[in-house]
Amino acid sequence: MDSVEKLTKLFESFPGIGPRQAKRFVYYLLSKDPNYLSEISLLIKDIKKDISQCTLCKKFFSKKQSENICNICSNPERNPEELMVVSKDSELIAIEKSGIYKGYYFVLGGLIPILEKEPEKRIRIAALKERISKAKEKGLKEIILALSTTSEGENTEEYLKKELGIYGLKITVLGRGISSGAEIEYIDSDTLKGALENKK
Numbered sequence: 001m002d003s004v005e006k007l008t009k010l011f012e013s014f015p016g017i018g019p020r021q022a023k024r025f026v027y028y029l030l031s032k033d034p035n036y037l038s039e040i041s042l043l044i045k046d047i048k049k050d051i052s053q054c055t056l057c058k059k060f061f062s063k064k065q066s067e068n069i070c071n072i073c074s075n076p077e078r079n080p081e082e083l084m085v086v087s088k089d090s091e092l093i094a095i096e097k098s099g100i101y102k103g104y105y106f107v108l109g110g111l112i113p114i115l116e117k118e119p120e121k122r123i124r125i126a127a128l129k130e131r132i133s134k135a136k137e138k139g140l141k142e143i144i145l146a147l148s149t150t151s152e153g154e155n156t157e158e159y160l161k162k163e164l165g166i167y168g169l170k171i172t173v174l175g176r177g178i179s180s181g182a183e184i185e186y187i188d189s190d191t192l193k194g195a196l197e198n199k200k
């Protein structure tokens, strides 16, 4: 395999990127000057140095010192009664940007495909349970499942409802202002707001 093929394979493994797009990225890089390429490789090489994963919500954040809790989880002004579960960082960011939600979050790190035999390997279920136990001591009352309305999203929702039933908390899902097949991160703020107001 030559460098073009190797790099194409690498890009193909990125979420949402197919072989043709991967190849376009490679030829785009080939068209750039060496400075641009060194900058990009340095940024990739160091990405983990400046970024930490929050021990509570599992979101990645850029750390100033050596803190291990993000600015949302460490904010005492947030509502301790609500914990919203999303599948990935970009969804948390989209909801946060809309400014409609004031509780805390948890990032699952994935969704469970239908018929998956080992769902616990697809999402951070153990860490979520740990988070809920801690949050319960601080007054948690409601878990909001904010998952995409795709088949994987709905399958994950069912699994979580079953797994989290033991806590005796209210479990709600976003209202169906969100059309079927919608991915949370691409939904506009108004629709998100409606979905949150109409949660059930």
Ligand SMILES: [Zn+2]
Binding pocket: 054, 055, 056, 057, 058, 059, 069, 070, 071, 072, 073, 074
């Ligand atoms: Zn956090």
